[in-house]
Amino acid sequence: MLNSVLIGIARHARFIPEPLLRGLFACTADVCWLLGIGGVRQLERNLRHVLGTNQTNGNLMSQRHVRRISRRGMRSYFSYFSEAMTVGARSEQQLHARVRGDGPGLQSLIAYVHDSTGSAPLALGHQGNWDYAGFWAHHDLAPVTAVAERLGDRKLLDAFVHIRELLGIRVVLTGQKGLTAQLKDSLGKPNVLVALLADRDLSRHGEFVEAFGSIIRVARGPAILALDTGLPLYVANVFREPLHGDRRRQAGSRYGYVCRIEGPVDIERYRSLPREQAIRAISQDWVDVWSAQIARHPEDWHMLQPIFLEDLDPSRLSDVPQDILARIKTAAV
Known part of the structure; x- marks a missing residue:
């Protein structure tokens, strides 16, 4: 039912007043929260x-x-869906006014992928509106290639792919053979950003790292791409901010987004390590950077799935390092 509603909104976005849709989604968020x-x-x-x-x-x-x-x-999470499903009804002026770049790594990334011919992987999480961030990056930095989860509902998947293509994002789907090689090939070209939503990996082969006083399992992609290509790895956090004055009028919205860029993560110090140790160390480095901003903007982290070690089913985990196994056994006692 919900999937059909989202698809219908995406198809008829131009005929739905945005304030009405935002209000409906905010009410739905509150109902879910209360119940x-x-x-x-x-x-x-x-x-x-x-x-x-x-x-x-x-x-x-x-x-x-x-x-x-x-x-x-929950309100931030539902705001993302109301915004994502109505991208087709937004002008470029509105979208440009709704998102901006910031952060200590921004100028470095601009110099590398925009002013020069460099390409780079970018690690980010399910935070804020990552589709708007992709639009901003495509226009202000470099063409963006993003990996999207292959959803079971083909119509909903097609809707999300279409939305991201409208924003100028090239989408490749998970589950296809040779995905990592395809991403490496993209990074071998000039002026490309490969953006990876990497803050969770619910498969059997993610990387265990420390975060927020516990252990989470993240995607290995950012670390593998940076290690194998030798390209700098940047980290992005996306969170909401109130808009004022001309920017608010141009955006047609009370809120916009900041895409905070940090990095690059120094991977050279790990090149002497065995490959698996290097991947784990690089993953820990970018997660340390990313998690600090999640702690500052927790309301914009859309993580409604189990991610921490305490919530995971040990029987479904594989390739678990010995120190993590020891923590699982200790927690079970």
Whole structure:
């Protein structure tokens, strides 16, 4: 039912007033939050890890505060869908006004992929509006190739692919043979960004790293591409900000997004390590950078699936390092 609604919105976006759609999605977010459905409980379990890292007195984050952040998180999550499904009704002027770049790595990345002929992989997570960020990157940095999850609903998948193509993003799908080689080939060309949503990997072959006082499993793609190509690895966080004045009028929205760029991650110090150790170390480095910004903007992290070690099923895990196995056994005692 929900998938059909989303597809219908995408197909008829020009005929739906955006304020009305935002209001409907915000109401839906609040209903899900109140009833604890649609992944809300898992979101709150994840947020406890994130919010707990901000505590300086050793006390657990209050349930009231977690609930307050989770409500904002659900509204941010549903805002993403209302925006993504109506991309076809937005002008380029509106989209440009809704997203901007920032961060200590931005000028370095501009110099490398825009002012020169470099290409680079970019690690980011399910935060803010990553489609808007791809639009910004395509216009202000370099053409973007993004990897998208192959959804079971083909019509919904086609809708998301079409949305990203409207934004200028080239989409390749997971599950196809030779995907890593295809991405390496893209990076071998001048002026290309390969953007990877890498903050979770629910397959049997992700990389275990430390984050928020626990262990999460992330995609190996950013580390593998950086290690094998020798290209610099950058990290992006995307979060909402209020808009004012001319920018708000041009955007036609109260809120826009910041795409914060950091890096590049220094991978040269890991080249002497065995390959698997190097991939794990590089993954840990970019996650350290990324997670610091998640802690600052937890309400925009759309993580409604199990991701922390405590929530994963050990029987479904494979290629688990010995130190992680030891932590699993200790947690089970």
